[in-house]
Amino acid sequence: MTGTDGSSPTERSCAGCGEPFRPKGRGRPGVYCRPACRQRAWALRQARAALARESGGPDSDAAVGAVPTDARGWVRILGQLRAQLADPNSELASRPWEHLRLYDGLGDALTALDEATPGGLAWLDRHG
């Protein structure tokens, strides 16, 4: 299929969500069906790049995408988050407009902790 003359725009699948869509006729043909897909793909690329940096480069493949499975591991990760926020020169601290996303994510994590713990956060509060 060689639909390059533009008479009938070729349907392609979005690089973000995989849904089929027809790129707008004018300008550079997009690879995403909507801005949200482009933004999500951008955020994913940023996260992967950050992970690669965090784990010391492509040589330590095993560490890329490694998710802690115990409390100790998560506390270590959260400590890195704290350190980045406390460092005014860090990328994270210098992007306050992205902090709402962090706030939402941490809130969701707290909610999950509440639901997973017998007695919930109130119990943890009393025993902390």
Ligand SMILES: [Zn+2]
């Ligand atoms: Zn899409």
